[in-house]
Amino acid sequence: xxxxxxxxxxxxxxxxxxxxxxxxxxxxxxxxxxxxxxxxxxxxxxxxxxxxxxxxxxxxxxxxxxxxxxxxxxxxxxxxxxxxxxxxxxxxxxxxxxxxxxxxxxxxxxxxxxxxxxxxxxxxxxxxxxxxxxxxxxxxxxxxxxxxxxxxxxxxxxxxxxxxxxxxxxxxxxxxxxxxxxxxxxxxxxxxxxxxxxxxxxxxxxxxxxxxxxxxxxxxxxxxxxxxxxxxxxxxxxxxxxxxxxxxxxxxxxxxxxxxxxxxxxxxxxxxxxxxxxxxxxxxxxxxxxxxxxxxxxxxxxxxxxxxxxxxxxxxxxxxxxxxxxx
Amino acid sequence: xxxxxxxxxxxxxxxxxxxxxxxxxxxxxxxxxxxxxxxxxxxxxxxxxxxxxxxxxxxxxxxxxxxxxxxxxxxxxxxxxxxxxxxxxxxxxxxxxxxxxxxxxxxxxxxxxxxxxxxxxxxxxxxxxxxxxxxxxxxxxxxxxxxxxxxxxxxxxxxxxxxxxxxxxxxxxxxxxxxxxxxxxxxxxxxxxxxxxxxxxxxxxxxxxxxxxxxxxxxxxxxxxxxxxxxxxxxxxxxxxxxxxxxxxxxxxxxxxxxxxxxxxxxxxxxxxxxxxxxxxxxxxxxxxxxxxxxxxxxxxxxxxxxxxxxxxxxxxxxxxxxxxxxxxxxxxxxxxxxxxxxxxxxxxxxxxx
Ligand SMILES: Nc1ncnc2c1ncn2[C@@H]1O[C@H](COP(=O)(O)OP(=O)(O)OP(=O)(O)O)[C@@H](O)[C@H]1O
Ligand code: SF4
Ligand SMILES: [Mg+2]
Numbered sequence: 001x002x003x004x005x006x007x008x009x010x011x012x013x014x015x016x017x018x019x020x021x022x023x024x025x026x027x028x029x030x031x032x033x034x035x036x037x038x039x040x041x042x043x044x045x046x047x048x049x050x051x052x053x054x055x056x057x058x059x060x061x062x063x064x065x066x067x068x069x070x071x072x073x074x075x076x077x078x079x080x081x082x083x084x085x086x087x088x089x090x091x092x093x094x095x096x097x098x099x100x101x102x103x104x105x106x107x108x109x110x111x112x113x114x115x116x117x118x119x120x121x122x123x124x125x126x127x128x129x130x131x132x133x134x135x136x137x138x139x140x141x142x143x144x145x146x147x148x149x150x151x152x153x154x155x156x157x158x159x160x161x162x163x164x165x166x167x168x169x170x171x172x173x174x175x176x177x178x179x180x181x182x183x184x185x186x187x188x189x190x191x192x193x194x195x196x197x198x199x200x201x202x203x204x205x206x207x208x209x210x211x212x213x214x215x216x217x218x219x220x221x222x223x224x225x226x227x228x229x230x231x232x233x234x235x236x237x238x239x240x241x242x243x244x245x246x247x248x249x250x251x252x253x254x255x256x257x258x259x260x261x262x263x264x265x266x267x268x269x270x271x272x273x274x275x276x277x278x279x280x281x282x283x284x285x286x287x288x289x290x291x292x293x294x295x296x297x298x299x300x301x302x303x304x305x306x307x308x309x310x311x312x313x314x315x316x317x318x319x320x321x322x323x324x325x326x327x
Numbered sequence: 328x329x330x331x332x333x334x335x336x337x338x339x340x341x342x343x344x345x346x347x348x349x350x351x352x353x354x355x356x357x358x359x360x361x362x363x364x365x366x367x368x369x370x371x372x373x374x375x376x377x378x379x380x381x382x383x384x385x386x387x388x389x390x391x392x393x394x395x396x397x398x399x400x401x402x403x404x405x406x407x408x409x410x411x412x413x414x415x416x417x418x419x420x421x422x423x424x425x426x427x428x429x430x431x432x433x434x435x436x437x438x439x440x441x442x443x444x445x446x447x448x449x450x451x452x453x454x455x456x457x458x459x460x461x462x463x464x465x466x467x468x469x470x471x472x473x474x475x476x477x478x479x480x481x482x483x484x485x486x487x488x489x490x491x492x493x494x495x496x497x498x499x500x501x502x503x504x505x506x507x508x509x510x511x512x513x514x515x516x517x518x519x520x521x522x523x524x525x526x527x528x529x530x531x532x533x534x535x536x537x538x539x540x541x542x543x544x545x546x547x548x549x550x551x552x553x554x555x556x557x558x559x560x561x562x563x564x565x566x567x568x569x570x571x572x573x574x575x576x577x578x579x580x581x582x583x584x585x586x587x588x589x590x591x592x593x594x595x596x597x598x599x600x601x602x603x604x605x606x607x608x609x610x611x612x613x614x615x616x617x618x619x620x621x622x623x624x625x626x627x628x629x630x631x632x633x634x635x636x637x638x639x640x641x642x643x644x645x646x647x648x649x650x651x652x653x654x655x656x657x658x659x660x661x662x663x664x665x666x667x668x669x670x671x672x673x674x675x676x677x678x679x680x681x
Contacts (some may be wrong), residue, residue, distance in 0.1 A: 003510050007468065189461035196395045197476040197528070198449035207475070211466040 012016055018293055025289030031282025032222075035275070039090035046084040050246070053079045064265045074267040079259040085251055086271050092247035094279065097229030103167025104228065105221040108174025113177070113213070116182025117205060127179070130172045138169060142231070145169075146240050158242040162235055166228050174220050178213055185212050215294030219287055226283030232274045248272035331409035333535060333568050334371040334394070339364055339403035341389050345641060361641045363389040365592030365648075367403075373535070376562060378568040378579040381616065384640060387572045388457065391540045394570065397443050407452065407536070410443035410681065450480050453529035458545050459521035463513040470509035473497060473528045480532065492531055492604040497565075500527035501557055513547030519550035521556065530561060537562075538570045543578070555581060558602045577619045580604055585673075588612045591638045591648045598674030608676040610653050647679065655680065 019025055026260040038045055048054070054062045054075050061079030062070055073082035145165045150158065185191065186209065188288035194204050235241065236249025243250060255261075342360035363386040371377050379387055385391065392398045394405060396413050405412040453476075456462040463472055473493045476482075483489040497505035500523040513521055522542060528538060543551040559582040560570055571583055579586055580600055588598040588611060596609040607613045614631040635652040638644075644651055647660040659679055667675045 007510060028468060060671075130567075189456050189458055190464040192397060193454070193456055193462045193525075194475070194479075195530075196449060196454045197479055197532075198446045199479045201477070203479060207467070207471075208464055211464070 015293075021290070022289050022293075024285050025293075028282045028285025028287075028289060032286055035090055035279045035282065036094060038087055039094045042087045042091055045087045046081065048081045048084045050080065050083070050085045050088040052081065052174055054081055055079065056274055061300075064260075064268070066264050066265075067267050073271050074265070076254065076265070076268050077260070077263075082251075082267055084273060085246060086248070086275055089246055089248045089251055089272065090275065092159065092242075092245050093229055093232060093249065095278070096159055096232045096247060097225055097279075098168075099163045100166035100170070100232065101221060101225040103163065104169075104171040104224050105174055106171075107167070107219055108171035108220075108224075109213075111171065111175040112178025113205060113209065114154075114192070116179040117201070117209060117286055119183075123179075126175070130175050132174050133169065139234075142166070142169060142235060143238070143240070146235065157245075158240065159245060162232055162240065164180055166231050166235075170224060170227055170231070174217075174224060177220060178216065181213050182209055184304070185209055198310055209268040219290035219294050222283050222287035222290060226280040226287065229276065232282050248275050312327065330409065331406065332370040333373045333375075333408060334466055334570070335406040336370065336390075336394075337368050337404045337406075339390070339393065339405065340401040341386070341393055341398060342401045357554050359641065361593050363640055364393065364400075365587075365640075365643065367592070367594055369587055369594065369597060371536070371568055371570060374562075374566045374568055376571055376583045377585045377587060378571045378573060378583035379587045379589055379594075380573055380576050380579060382574055382637070384637065385589045386592045386640065387574075387589060388540055391538045391570070393456060394538055395452055396448055397454075397496055407443055407448055410441050412443055412448055415528075425575075426514075432657065437568055443626070446480070449478075449500075450532055450606055452538065453532065453534040455525050455539040455542045459525055460545065461511075462525055463521055465513055466644040467513075467519045468509065469497070469502075469511050469513070469516070469524055472513070472518060472524060472558050473509075473531055476528060476532045482532070493527075496527040496531040497524075497529060499561065501553075502527065517550075518546050519554060522554055524608045526554075526561070528558065528566070530567075533565065534567060536568050536570070538572070541574065542571075544574065551578070558582070576615050586614065591643060592640055593648065593677075595649065595678070596674075596676040598671065600676045602671055606671065606674070608670045608674070609678045610655055610680070611649050612676070614654070 015290065054065070054070055056062050062075050062076055063079050065075040065079070071081050071083050073086065076082055076085070107170045111126050111130065115123040136322075142165050145159075145168075146161055149161045149165070191204060191208050194208050199207075222264070232241075232247060233249035236247050237252045237256075239253055241247055241250035241253065250271075251272040252269060255265070255272070257310040260266075340362075341364040342362050344362060345359040346358065347358060364390065365386070367386075367390060369377065380388065381387055392405075395402050399413050467475075470490075470493055473496055474489055477492060477546065481568065483492050493509065494505040497503075497508060502508045502520065502523050508516070508520070508524070512526070526542075535557075542558065543554050546554060555578060558569065558571075561567065562582070562660045571579075573579060573616055583600050585598065586600045586603045587594045588603070588609065589595070590611050596603060596607065596612045601610065604616065607616050610631075614633050615629045617629060631654060633652045634654075638648070638652070644661075646662045647653070647656075647665055650656045650660040653660065657679060663679075665677045665681075666679045668681045670676050670681060
């Protein structure tokens, strides 16, 4: 175990050394981490509850108070503190986004690995399902799904409905990406060696396929998270969120419903929009950089490209450009 | 049970179907095959080393992969310690009816023979792959790689015992001290060291049979001899039998007992190494031997440089498959395939000149 720990530490250090040099990745990480911290420690960032109504000296609700009058971001139409709502909304947006993202990642990886590894008719079947999901327009499908699930009286929170619907729809790109990666990995000689020493499918997938695609899964998950948060905001903006637990999308929905724009209350609708951009941009930056760093196609090239004794000149120039892309 | 050879291969065929276009299918063109292995028979006694020599693409790797069950043979029998390896691909065989009607396929007795479980086969027979840069998982440590066969077969379950066996295998393979290597990753090792790791992983189960597919062809010339010496030592210490695949006749004499020369999916000459080298009967063997560097210049033979294109396993010539390139080709060769004839003690060749 001690040796494993040393190895683990070495891997993490190696990773950090490369990651640290990448400005965009660092920015992305800071954006994402700050939002997650705010979400987790929301009460520490505001003295109020999101439902508290701020009142003036006369005890009247302070409606549409601009930031100059109250707090950092003013109040909404019912006199509630916008900053507080933003901070607590982070919890909902990030939680729904992350849960949905993880479901999508899990289904996508499962489909991708199964299709790529087993091939044949399993592959065809799974990929047909993926294709069908890919060609159906997302938004109408989600609206229909959310609406029907609500109709069904399942007694589950609207947020869970969102998690399930988003999670069940956004795994297709992950599945395709992972499948194509698995297709190349399973043809590699170390997999043949594993088979030749008698390893079964479970062992090969666990010890040889997963470790190669894990980095890709991690990078892809971060990207999926941004999509999930964005989609959640969109659906919540259309009024499919939970009004008792407002996410950033729900806040936008409220703002538009209660004519924040005609009232010129920019502090009501700009901050949630900005927060959504903050987190999704962070995820995209971080995810792209991780993908670039960890994608086996890009990283292993320079380690193994030159060893092939018979390589065509253009194959060599290809591997050359591959390693340039990494550095 | 009768005394079996460790390995016996009879009339082994491995055809890969070539993908057909829909148009070809509509025209009812007969399916075409890459005849990677086209009727190969040989046997291997316990403790023996058989070298299979042939140029690139003649089907050596395909034989190796079929022996270990990574490919299913199209037809033919592989008997490992008297038990069958693999079944035949029935579907493909249905398309290969002419083979059977031509009577090339031997008895069907193997249908009655017990089939060896793949798991047991892969415990007793181990394969060394051609490319040491590709055959090690880049994300496993050397320890994990060498211990993997033990893990897969559920052997030496206690941590200490496993560590001891891995250590011994690594040191036997010349990676000393083992502690310096076990926690490293493959990319930190040189090609020669990697191939030693592969060998350690193959020997950790103390197999009966080692199938070495061009174990040194991807290595620097300077370290090839080391690896060959290592294999030779291991064979002497453990008595493991080896099927040693190579395209370089120069490395064969040094430790193989018997030699099989392959051309385009078939063995054209086989026999004890000394006998075949001293008295080659097939024109192809002669050509191969003539370009092997000989230490004594006075013994140098006249070089035979083969003319013609390298052969294509998808389009095997009629008659003797070597005839388009044979320097002494006759009319007869273009029509009929020569049978094996015995040239000397255990020495056979297939050529009309004999
Ligand atoms: N999976 C496959 N599908 C189709 N054709 C194949 C397959 N594997 C091998 N072949 C073909 O079978 C023939 C024999 O290949 P094989 O790899 O056995 O040759 P080899 O003697 O090992 O050559 P080398 O010295 O280059 O390793 C080749 O023509 C090859 O293209
Ligand atoms: S049979 Fe004919 S073509 Fe074939 S090797 Fe002998 S002489 Fe050459
Ligand atoms: Mg080969």
